[in-house]
Amino acid sequence: MPEIRVVLPYHLRNLAQVGNEVRVDVDGAVTMRSVLDAVELRYPMLRGTIRDHTTLKRRAFLRFFACEQDLTHEPPDAPLPERVVSGEEPFIVIGAIAGG
Amino acid sequence: MSGVRVLVGTRKGAFILTSDGKREKWEVNGPHFAGWEIYHMKGSPADANRIYVSQTSGWFGQIIQRSDDGGKTWHQPGTPPGEPTTTPEGGPKGESNKFVYDTSLETGKPLTTHQFYDGTQHPWEFKRVWHVEPSLKDPDTAYAGIEDAGIFRTTDGGKTWKELSGLRGHGTGPQWEPGGGGLCLHTIILDPSNPQRIWIAISAAGAFRTDDGGKTWKAINKGLRSLSTPNPEAEIGHCVHHIAMNPARPGVMFMQKHWDVMRSDDAGDNWKEVSGNLPTDFGFAIDVHAHEPETIYVVPIKSDSLHFVNDAKLTVYRSKSGGNEWEPLTKGLPQKDCYVNVLRDAMAVDSLDKCGIYFGTTGGQVYCSADAGDSWNAIVRDLPAVLSVEVQTLGA
Numbered sequence: 351m352p353e354i355r356v357v358l359p360y361h362l363r364n365l366a367q368v369g370n371e372v373r374v375d376v377d378g379a380v381t382m383r384s385v386l387d388a389v390e391l392r393y394p395m396l397r398g399t400i401r402d403h404t405t406l407k408r409r410a411f412l413r414f415f416a417c418e419q420d421l422t423h424e425p426p427d428a429p430l431p432e433r434v435v436s437g438e439e440p441f442i443v444i445g446a447i448a449g450g
Numbered sequence: 451m452s453g454v455r456v457l458v459g460t461r462k463g464a465f466i467l468t469s470d471g472k473r474e475k476w477e478v479n480g481p482h483f484a485g486w487e488i489y490h491m492k493g494s495p496a497d498a499n500r501i502y503v504s505q506t507s508g509w510f511g512q513i514i515q516r517s518d519d520g521g522k523t524w525h526q527p528g529t530p531p532g533e534p535t536t537t538p539e540g541g542p543k544g545e546s547n548k549f550v551y552d553t554s555l556e557t558g559k560p561l562t563t564h565q566f567y568d569g570t571q572h573p574w575e576f577k578r579v580w581h582v583e584p585s586l587k588d589p590d591t592a593y594a595g596i597e598d599a600g601i602f603r604t605t606d607g608g609k610t611w612k613e614l615s616g617l618r619g620h621g622t623g624p625q626w627e628p629g630g631g632g633l634c635l636h637t638i639i640l641d642p643s644n645p646q647r648i649w650i651a652i653s654a655a656g657a658f659r660t661d662d663g664g665k666t667w668k669a670i671n672k673g674l675r676s677l678s679t680p681n682p683e684a685e686i687g688h689c690v691h692h693i694a695m696n697p698a699r700p701g702v703m704f705m706q707k708h709w710d711v712m713r714s715d716d717a718g719d720n721w722k723e724v725s726g727n728l729p730t731d732f733g734f735a736i737d738v739h740a741h742e743p744e745t746i747y748v749v750p751i752k753s754d755s756l757h758f759v760n761d762a763k764l765t766v767y768r769s770k771s772g773g774n775e776w777e778p779l780t781k782g783l784p785q786k787d788c789y790v791n792v793l794r795d796a797m798a799v800d801s802l803d804k805c806g807i808y809f810g811t812t813g814g815q816v817y818c819s820a821d822a823g824d825s826w827n828a829i830v831r832d833l834p835a836v837l838s839v840e841v842q843t844l845g846a
Binding site: 359360361362364365395397398399400403404409411412445446 | 484485486507508509510511512513526545547548550
């Protein structure tokens with residue numbers, strides 16, 4: 351079962367009481383949906399903070415990146431890059447407006 | 451020994467200010483939940499150690515926090531204090547953040563639309579919890595007022611929340627329009643003499659009351675006049691900013707409307723204006739003295755276009771006659787170059803023998819008067835913008 355690295359934004363790290371990066375086991379295809387499902391299973395206090403509780407749609411001010419690619423608007427069931435699956439690169443959740 | 455605990459919600463975290471009954475020396479504790487907007491925090495009247503917090507973010511949504519030890523430690527309900535918030539097996543811990551409108555056939559109402567700013571119809575969408583009102587009797591029961599307007603109740607200490615959908619299903623919902631802050635249910639008042647009766651207020655729909663524990667609701671806006679609206683005396687569509695009531699005299703209500711200060715002597719069925727000699731009757735906050743039910747406090751704001759205090763002077767106005775005749779209270783408050791606002795939930799009173807009055811400003815000051823408003827001192831001056839102030843009277 352692949353172990354996926356996930357980078358969370360500052361406030362969600364504090365909420366889950368974790369460091370900069372977490373690792374979750376993903377059963378089956380590694381997609382944004384399956385990775386976020388695994389994150390929410392491991393850290394249930396994050397349910398509703400990345401995706402809507404019921405629709406599971408991405409919250410408007412969050413974006414997803416991996417391997418220097420913007421995956422925000424990719425289909426949630428599209429496979430993530432191989433380097434994420436292999437653990438070489440993390441899947442990154444980031445606030446859409448970082449400052450300024 | 452008596453004392454007070456002041457719960458301050460700000461744009462960037464929560465702060466707890468404590469003092470003994472003299473209210474001269476203060477300990478400032480915080481920030482809790484640093485960086486998050488704390489719309490409201492309030493202690494249970496049935497258990498002073500139980501505090502509920504609405505922690506919210508435009509990025510990450512809604513979190514409910516709870517303390518069972520007076521604010522020393524916090525947890526999301528469903529996670530016992532001291533236990534890791536990370537369980538490998540998962541479980542329902544995230545439920546405490548879940549506010550989903552009840553559309554079930556058994557108890558719910560269809561998810562319809564409300565009026566948007568431009569007059570078009572807009573679907574109901576949950577955004578945040580504006581106000582948490584703990585039950586007067588049961589620490590595990592509390593009500594949450596949310597945006598887009600609705601009222602939720604928990605009976606398990608905040609672990610799960612269920613909508614009292616009769617309010618959203620009132621039938622006038624499609625006419626409800628958001629105020630500047632959104633379509634928010636910001637005021638919840640529980641009747642100590644009648645557990646079936648609850649008052650709420652929504653910007654900019656108006657005030658409502660239930661007499662059957664939340665199943666059905668009645669609009670109670672008779673006597674309100676909102677100029678610049680198509681029908682100034684309509685049943686719905688009034689921007690009620692806040693309502694206050696002395697618990698010893700249920701049914702006598704005081705309201706700060708967008709413009710106008712109002713009172714009702716019949717539980718909201720009829721309102722009359724008591725703005726009297728106020729320099730401006732626009733404002734947000736209003737509260738009632740703990741022991742003198744005809745003594746009320748407001749902070750006039752210059753106008754709805756400017757949202758700062760009148761004449762650059764921070765002035766609380768007090769009426770000892772239940773309205774109409776107001777006196778300015780300025781001792782200890784800045785009287786020049788002041789351009790702050792005092793938001794709707796940012797004023798509170800304690801119940802010590804000499805009633806203490808408290809308010810917080812958008813400039814980050816929290817003021818206390820230990821002599822019912824005659825004189826004021828800043829407890830702190832440089833917090834983030836203050837969204838809410840509540841007071842717990844301890845050991846009284």
